[in-house]
Amino acid sequence: MPVARPEPQEPRVIAHVDMDCFYVQVEQRRNPELRGQPTAVVQYNDWKGGGLIAVSYEARGFGVKRSMRGDEAKRVCPGINLVQVPVARGKADLNLYRSAGSEVVAILASKGKCERASIDEVYLDLTDAAKEMLLQAPPDSPEGIFMEAAKSNILGLPSSDASEKEKNVRAWLCRPDADYEDKLLACGAIIVAQLRVRVLEETQFTCSAGIAHNKMLAKLVSGMHKPAQQTVVPSSSVQGFLASLPVKKMKQLGGKLGSSLQDDLGVETIGDLLSFAEEKLQEQYGVNTGTWLWKIARGISGEEVEDRLLPKSHGCGKTFPGPKALKNSASVKSWLDQLCEELSERIQSDLNQNKRIAQTLTLHARASKENERDSTKKFPSKSCPLRYGTGKIQEDAMKLFESGLHEFLESQNTGWSITSLSVTASKIFDIPSGTSSILRYIKGPSSAASPAIPDSSSVPDDPSLDNNVHVTPIHEEQCEPSISEKEDGKRYSSISAKQCPANEEKRIPKKLPEVKGTSSILKFLSRGQSALHEKRKSDVLICSPQGPGSSSEANKAEEHNVSGQAADRSNINSGGEPSGSNPWLFNVEDIDPAVVEELPLEIQREIQGWIRPSKEPSTKRRGSTISSYFPPARS
DNA sequence: TTGGGTTTAGGA
DNA sequence: GTCCTAAAC
Numbered sequence: 001m002p003v004a005r006p007e008p009q010e011p012r013v014i015a016h017v018d019m020d021c022f023y024v025q026v027e028q029r030r031n032p033e034l035r036g037q038p039t040a041v042v043q044y045n046d047w048k049g050g051g052l053i054a055v056s057y058e059a060r061g062f063g064v065k066r067s068m069r070g071d072e073a074k075r076v077c078p079g080i081n082l083v084q085v086p087v088a089r090g091k092a093d094l095n096l097y098r099s100a101g102s103e104v105v106a107i108l109a110s111k112g113k114c115e116r117a118s119i120d121e122v123y124l125d126l127t128d129a130a131k132e133m134l135l136q137a138p139p140d141s142p143e144g145i146f147m148e149a150a151k152s153n154i155l156g157l158p159s160s161d162a163s164e165k166e167k168n169v170r171a172w173l174c175r176p177d178a179d180y181e182d183k184l185l186a187c188g189a190i191i192v193a194q195l196r197v198r199v200l201e202e203t204q205f206t207c208s209a210g211i212a213h214n215k216m217l218a219k220l221v222s223g224m225h226k227p228a229q230q231t232v233v234p235s236s237s238v239q240g241f242l243a244s245l246p247v248k249k250m251k252q253l254g255g256k257l258g259s260s261l262q263d264d265l266g267v268e269t270i271g272d273l274l275s276f277a278e279e280k281l282q283e284q285y286g287v288n289t290g291t292w293l294w295k296i297a298r299g300i301s302g303e304e305v306e307d308r309l310l311p312k313s314h315g316c317g318k319t320f321p322g323p324k325a326l327k328n329s330a331s332v333k334s335w336l337d338q339l340c341e342e343l344s345e346r347i348q349s350d351l352n353q354n355k356r357i358a359q360t361l362t363l364h365a366r367a368s369k370e371n372e373r374d375s376t377k378k379f380p381s382k383s384c385p386l387r388y389g390t391g392k393i394q395e396d397a398m399k400l401f402e403s404g405l406h407e408f409l410e411s412q413n414t415g416w417s418i419t420s421l422s423v424t425a426s427k428i429f430d431i432p433s434g435t436s437s438i439l440r441y442i443k444g445p446s447s448a449a450s451p452a453i454p455d456s457s458s459v460p461d462d463p464s465l466d467n468n469v470h471v472t473p474i475h476e477e478q479c480e481p482s483i484s485e486k487e488d489g490k491r492y493s494s495i496s497a498k499q500c501p502a503n504e505e506k507r508i509p510k511k512l513p514e515v516k517g518t519s520s521i522l523k524f525l526s527r528g529q530s531a532l533h534e535k536r537k538s539d540v541l542i543c544s545p546q547g548p549g550s551s552s553e554a555n556k557a558e559e560h561n562v563s564g565q566a567a568d569r570s571n572i573n574s575g576g577e578p579s580g581s582n583p584w585l586f587n588v589e590d591i592d593p594a595v596v597e598e599l600p601l602e603i604q605r606e607i608q609g610w611i612r613p614s615k616e617p618s619t620k621r622r623g624s625t626i627s628s629y630f631p632p633a634r635s
Numbered sequence: 636t637t638g639g640g641t642t643t644a645g646g647a
Numbered sequence: 648g649t650c651c652t653a654a655a656c
């Protein structure tokens with residue numbers, strides 16, 4: 001349910017930028033012969049020609065719709081070019097479009113706060129830039145307005161023909177007698193026009209945009225004049241605009257809530273909402289949603305533009321419709337392996353390129369039982385701490401699946417079939433710059449010179465340091481946690497030394513001190529050059545993923561692993577290596593527990609306080625202090 | 636076979 | 648914290 005946010009007092013300048021039929025444009029850049037032609041991007045094509053996921057404006061002219069199949073599109077537009085989404089590991093591979101989206105974001109983020117809203121949309125908060133322009137170089141003459149800005153659409157600005165429209169727009173954009181708000185908006189429109197031109201020049205992609213005083217209005221109009229145009233919403237035109245806007249067009253009202261508004265309250269347009277008291281809306285939809293509805297009817301939306309250029313999670317999934325449904329563990333496993341392979345690759349590049357670590361692995365599935373059409377029961381999603389390494393992710397995902405399947409079947413002996421599978425990596429945190437690896441903490445700065453693929457023998461102890469933990473890199477399948485099934489069905493992971501050949505000589509930790517209830521741990525430790533209490537800080541990052549079975553309440557996980565990662569190494573696994581071989585990720589099972597016990601008490605206490613961050617860090621500052629990233633440990 | 640694959644958000 | 652649903656593109 002939507003929630004109203006407190007709105008800032010000062011007027012803001014917010015833009016929503018939306019790429020025009022983005023996937024098509026990406027394909028047209030790859031193959032310029034497709035430019036100007038009716039084109040659509042389809043994924044898969046064996047069944048009815050594949051599903052359309054993007055349609056060029058030329059094809060739309062023929063009546064081609066996104067809801068169509070390839071065959072249908074061919075029927076209404078025989079000349080259409082159907083381009084297939086790349087397939088990797090038996091599933092659609094969207095990486096091409098993701099990276100094209102990043103190119104655009106990189107440009108749009110240059111003028112102010114930028115929020116990646118989806119693969120092809122961003123919000124911008126241009127308030128500061130607009131104020132700056134108003135102060136330093138306000139638009140003053142109609143002729144001085146450059147073309148792209150002059151082609152803007154100003155909501156509520158009347159004009160009879162095209163040439164008069166442009167004249168009026170030019171005049172509006174530099175009206176000396178305008179309100180402060182309108183002047184800011186005019187500057188915003190100019191900035192957005194400049195940005196859109198840059199996007200086109202540097203990526204060959206066109207986009208459309210909305211410019212308004214809040215996200216809601218910017219979003220509502222960004223698609224109003226497409227393609228390759230922008231629309232401005234002056235405050236004076238808001239009420240008139242909303243008065244006739246069908247409720248379903250409003251973001252958040254496209255589904256059940258919007259239907260309920262129509263069916264239960266007889267509300268057809270946003271304007272119709274004005275006749276309902278806030279209290280009335282609250283009793284119908286709850287306090288939060290009620291207030292939200294009351295406000296949007298008045299064009300009020302306090303939602304802020306988040307400063308975030310990267311996605312908050314990574315997921316991959318695939319559906320297995322009808323006859324393709326998976327009916328045994330072996331086929332589930334092989335598909336899960338494929339999905340996990342892709343996921344692993346993606347979180348690995350996120351780590352390498354963006355210095356971010358994901359903490360949670362979640363498995364979703366849809367299932368039905370044999371003989372039971374419309375089995376109401378849902379397949380429960382399951383999650384666990386995310387451990388880096390393709391093999392580990394595959395292993396953990398399969399365990400999650402099995403656990404979900406048990407619950408789904410409720411010990412009935414019926415057959416089942418899986419119609420969709422997906423795995424998601426979430427709770428992603430920045431590794432702040434200036435951190436060094438667990439190696440550096442444990443072994444001192446010299447360890448930075450470790451070989452690309454070190455093993456325990458190549459990382460000799462340094463007797464000059466009082467800390468001498470043995471660390472070996474993760475090798476795929478090298479150290480396998482054994483999962484034991486208890487009577488209650490809960491799983492507990494444990495590790496035995498003999499399963500970990502590289503550590504035969506070492507004692508494997510039965511448990512790492514008091515890392516309880518957590519899935520993964522990110523924690524800085526401070527230490528001085530030689531003495532741990534020295535003021536000078538050289539930060540150490542440690543993250544500690546466990547596996548399935550260790551994340552929930554009654555959990556008595558007996559063992560935990562830690563992986564540390566050298567964030568400040570420039571050549572950190574550059575270029576997306578197979579995840580299992582990142583020499584800068586370590587598992588705690590590879591660390592000699594005796595050494596942990598030998599750590600200074602101060603550090604041992606720190607370790608005992610390790611706990612996953614309870615909330616999103618309060619700020620997104622990079623390189624800030626420990627406490628601002630990680631709230632104080634509880635227990 | 637419900638456009639498929641993702642991503643985000645809020646509430647229980 | 649986990650899991651679910653709604654919604655969007």
